[in-house]
Amino acid sequence: LFDALADQAAVAIERTQLAADVDRAKLAAEADRLRSALLTSISHDLKTPLAAILGAAGTLKEFAPALPDEARVELLSTVIDESERLNRFIANLLDMTRIESGAMEPNVGLHYVGDIVGTALSRAKKIIGLRKTEVAIPPDLPMLRADPVLFEQVLFNLLDNAAKYAPEGSLVRIRAWTDAGWVVLHVMDEGPGIPAEDLERVFDTFYRVRKGDQVTAGTGLGLSISRGFIEAMGGTITAERRADRSGAIFTIRMPIPKETPNPEYS
Ligand code: ADP
Numbered sequence: 001l002f003d004a005l006a007d008q009a010a011v012a013i014e015r016t017q018l019a020a021d022v023d024r025a026k027l028a029a030e031a032d033r034l035r036s037a038l039l040t041s042i043s044h045d046l047k048t049p050l051a052a053i054l055g056a057a058g059t060l061k062e063f064a065p066a067l068p069d070e071a072r073v074e075l076l077s078t079v080i081d082e083s084e085r086l087n088r089f090i091a092n093l094l095d096m097t098r099i100e101s102g103a104m105e106p107n108v109g110l111h112y113v114g115d116i117v118g119t120a121l122s123r124a125k126k127i128i129g130l131r132k133t134e135v136a137i138p139p140d141l142p143m144l145r146a147d148p149v150l151f152e153q154v155l156f157n158l159l160d161n162a163a164k165y166a167p168e169g170s171l172v173r174i175r176a177w178t179d180a181g182w183v184v185l186h187v188m189d190e191g192p193g194i195p196a197e198d199l200e201r202v203f204d205t206f207y208r209v210r211k212g213d214q215v216t217a218g219t220g221l222g223l224s225i226s227r228g229f230i231e232a233m234g235g236t237i238t239a240e241r242r243a244d245r246s247g248a249i250f251t252i253r254m255p256i257p258k259e260t261p262n263p264e265y266s
Helices: 002-066 068-099 112-127 148-165 211-216 220-233
Strands: 110-111 132-136 142-145 170-181 182-188 238-241 248-255
Touching: 002 068, 002 142, 002 220, 068 220, 112 132, 112 148, 112 170, 112 182, 132 142, 142 148, 148 170, 148 182, 148 248, 170 220, 220 238
Parallel strands: 132 170
Antiparallel strands: 110 142, 170 182, 182 248, 238 248
């Protein structure tokens, strides 16, 4: 009996080891696949703006004297815009590594959300040409403990997405209010929205919902970085679907600081 049991145990152990080997092999294959998808995606995101820069700069070098002023300005704008895109992408990659290594140290102070929204909006209007916006932020909203640079970057990412995925000229709304101990902020658009099964996954690194989204410039990094930033400041960020019509809603919740921050806003 002992021998039989020992044999059975040996077989069981061997099976477990085999299963573990198979699991390990599967994991390694999945890691390889992810690594190569990551490299393809990063190379693509670096190559696209670089190709545009090289094209515009090459044309300028060859034909500048013969070109009308407007054409020269347009080519130069392409060089600047695409360089900015590259710059943002590289900054995003660096932010991502800082978040993942836990080296993110927000520089927090007390700030009025309306001011941060104002800065993010004017940047979005200038850089991405965001047009139709509606902002409703009460002037007596409590101040928040936040890093204004990080918070503005999150809002900019959300506005950038709204501009990218919603039809041109549709309305983007930003609202803020208080709810128990929280300041709640909504960024809402009139685009296709996010399918229910993807509402959580859009915050994963490099996750993009639609095949078609690959044609819009993007990296699948914006939302995961945004979540990293907001969580580093003690808040939460989630995505929902609009109930009244199609469109995405992003909700940021930030705790209201315990101390009375500023009599003007408290
Ligand atoms: P990126 O926009 O660079 O792809 P993000 O992390 O910002 O990366 O977004 C991840 C994905 O979530 C997008 O690729 C898109 O599929 C989806 N998404 C984000 N914002 C919106 C939005 N406002 N409307 C519809 N889909 C969105």
